[in-house]
Amino acid sequence: MSGPHDNVDPQPVAALDPEVVAGYVDAALAAVASSRTTAELKQARLEHAGDRSPLALANREIGALPPAARKEAGARTGKARGRVNQAISARATELAAQELQQALRDERVDMTLPVRLAPQGALHPITALMDDMCDVFVAMGWEVAEGPELEAEWYNFDALNVAPDHPARALQDTLWIDPPEHGKLLRTQTSPVQIRALLERDLPLYVVSPGKVFRADEYDATHLPVFHQLEGLVVDKGISMADLRGTLDHFARAMFGDVRTRMRPHHFPFTEPSAEVDLECFVCHGSSVGNPDAPCRTCRSEGWIEWGGCGIVNPRVLRACGIDAAVYSGFAFGMGVDRTVMFRNNAPDLRDFVEGDIRFSRSLLGGAR
Template identity: 60%
Template sequence: MSAPNKSYDPVEVEALKPEEIERLRDEAIAAFAAATGLDALHEAKVAHTGDRSPLALANREIGALPPAAKAAAGKLVGAARGAVNKALAERRVALEAERDARVLVEEAVDVTLPYDRAPRGGRHPLTTFAERLMDVFTAMGYSVAEGPEVEAEWLNFDALNMGPDHPARSTQDTFFLKDADSVVLRTHTSGVQIRSLLAAAEPPVYVICPGRVFRSDELDATHTPVFNQVELLAVDEGLTMADLKGTLDHMVASLFGEGISTRLRPNYFPFTEPSAEMDMVCFVCRGESVGNPDRPCRTCSSEGWIELGGCGMVNPRVLVACGIDPNKYSGFAFGFGIERMLMFRHNVEDMRDIVEGDVRFTLPFGMEI
């Protein structure tokens, strides 16, 4: 750097000529505008505002000017450097905004996805439906009774007035345990009813008996060798078919909605007398599809009624087998398969979907408690 010279003419200093300062300013601003990223902008900053940049070197030349010329040269260089710094700041803000917008797109996190990879699952609809059914009857004062799935033949058949020659006692219908005398896999939960009567010192007895039962059936769309059944037994003084009918009406109204009623069709069961098949009004068409081709109903096949199961008044012979005086007490009972009820309620067409454990069947039913 040259020493101060009072007679020095600034016009003779090339770096401090106004047109040169303007050129250096414009070059710097153009370099900033051409920068396509923050890294390129940093390189342009070093080249045009660093200690060895043309404007920085020009600023150093001011010190060699005479005092009269320093003010004008300082204003000229200062204005140029101020414009350069302003352009640098504006370009940095613009590039940072572009970077942030790009990061939001390229590094976006979808917060709507599950926070982990473990599915929540769902309770099996058989479980939730059975619990809902139990709630209906416990609210009426019934107790839930359970018993063993491996049952004595006497409890499963003889106590229910099913003689030795009854077809249900053949191996075509019943699983007998090998190397066990008169022991079977229960074919219904009626054995639990017998156990409840035997355990009671004296009626009244009001029990609901859910559980798995076993039949020698092939697995297909409507049958399975293992299924769930629920049976009800009420024994007390003065019970009649009217009590049975009222209980059935309350059950179907609680499960399928108000206005659903039942009907009884005469039938025969050895453990009830009189006996009946229990039907309920179709909960989908409410009977309006009968004789109406314009409104067919797949649920009831346009018959207006859905068959649920058997029922009737407890046969006096069953009461006698359990040590209960049939002249003093009477009772009623009914039973049906829970899978069958579930198929009606949710339009399940294949029973194999219920028992094969595919999570795709269970998940839509959710986590109902």
């Protein structure tokens, strides 16, 4: 049996003809060079260097050649495929750089151009004023005390010497939580915070308590069912009405400038003696009284503005908190924050404070500050 005929001429395979392979390369290089984007280059790679490209199909035909002819054909197609892949790689680098530069040009931001900033919020005038009020007392060494808005009846009424049949406990004045017999309510004043401070803190005690309070009031231009108060409490040895008057005078000047205060006798269950505090009108300073030619809208030409209540802490309140009233005494005061903002800004309608209009807050913020 004779061996294989290694010396026979190779069978002609058209796809492996040198001129045909050169044509494949030229077509591939032309397609690569004409690609203007990475997407076009990707398509050119699939058509001229992919598994179904002419060069890939020609490479498969090498196996049909006699062994002696395979080396030359393999070298020829391998070199051709290498040239095409190099051209694709080089073109890919060029296109990536071009597209990056184009993206940088298209997405460039001119930092010198004027821009419209997003609108910013504003601190509510009531919040701003409460912060300012607290700052006055913190500067004097007082502490700021806070408590829950849902309160127990004992803290809100009993410990403050409010009698069980007092009108303030009625449904028309107080917002009780169902069922009412459980003795839970939305606090009608920030005074319960003072009771909690007396029970929880050591003496002497100097605290101011700002916060939200609730009453069964109508919702109109001068009344809100939810409003804000700021109350102060001092319990120490040797405290007198003179200390209270000096504190309120200092507080009034810090809030309204060079104004005077006056006290009128009044009655509160938790203070004895008690008084109402009036401010000298900080707009007309009393000049509008009896002067119809120069009326004052702020004080209604009365010369004084009712500000809040105050007095010496009732000994019964001290004893309810376990404090010896024979050793310690104190004073307390409270005023409405919402009305103070109205006074300072001549705001005509309390309802504007709860509408949430940012323009209203911005318009009053300068005055509240």
